[in-house]
Amino acid sequence: MPDQKSESSRPLISDSQFASEDARLVMRCRKGEQAAWDELVERYQRLIFAIPRRAGLSEDEATDVFQEVFVTLVQKLDEIEQPDRLRSWLVTTAKFKTWAVVRGRKPEAEAGEGEEHSEMMASIADDSPAADEMLIELEQQHLIRMAVAKLDERCRKIVSMIYLRSNAASYAEVAGEIGVGETSISPLRARCLKKLEKLLR
């Protein structure tokens, strides 16, 4: 019989695997590895850009926020005390800088700089465009994209074409892309989703 308690108390998405990868990337960056930095930028560029965009900023404003977040990160790389919490650090920084734009003034403190910063962050109203619920959803979507990237190529294509495109592909299109019969797509899709769900446990 399944353990009902542990099943029900399990978070929707576990990020422990991705958090460990983040920590390793930060450590490699600290040693000066450009390749690690490139991977880190690729890993987070979409999430960081999405935060100001979802908050209603223009593309130019979102680009400014995006650049400021990475400038702050490169300056603070050696000071981040919990590299495995990099994602939270980046999201908080992006949120803060987004609000600095929304409020029309420069930020008075950088992410992770003690009580003053914490109070500033806490003062952001729950009904703000960058409210916590929205950020949680963006983070969950980010983790799902990372998990999709870890699927084998066929599953990655199936899941991406059906669920991660603005216009979902038909089974016929997916079948044509991966070179199987259309009737195979439904069971393949189910298996791939199962693999995805396991990756996110």
Add this chain to the structure above:
Amino acid sequence: MNSQERLEKIISLMERDDSIDAPQDSVRWAKNLFAVRAAEPSTLRRWIAVLVSELSPGRPAFGERSAAAGKARQLLFEAGNAAVEVEITPKGKSFEIKGQFLGEFQEGAVAVLSSDGNRRECGLSGLGAFTFDRVAKGSYDLVVRTEAGEFAVEGLAVG
């Protein structure tokens, strides 16, 4: 929440995901930021390596036991409690820089920085070895970074 419910929520999140990639030029810009960091003074302890030995091509390699008298120019630098061996070998119109960091380390990386700001880097092997191929003639700073700090060979003339 059982697996099926989790899966339905995951699907719902994917279907609502309307995020797009950041502009490619911004992504490139962000990646280039790291070179600026590397060029800034490091907060790590830094040793400037001193040249203690240089063997020109045609001379025996390090140590009298070596019978090799290849085309490589071989240099030995010392810094703190460590040393860096460097071999510079012409390869066609460019050069290969091979070397070995001789010191204690768990993990490390090496960067070569040209005088015009270009930067290339690689990790140290378990034995501290590193290789850069297709290096153009010029003057370079070669910096080995480990947990203990930076070991810098400044103004390494290639070619």
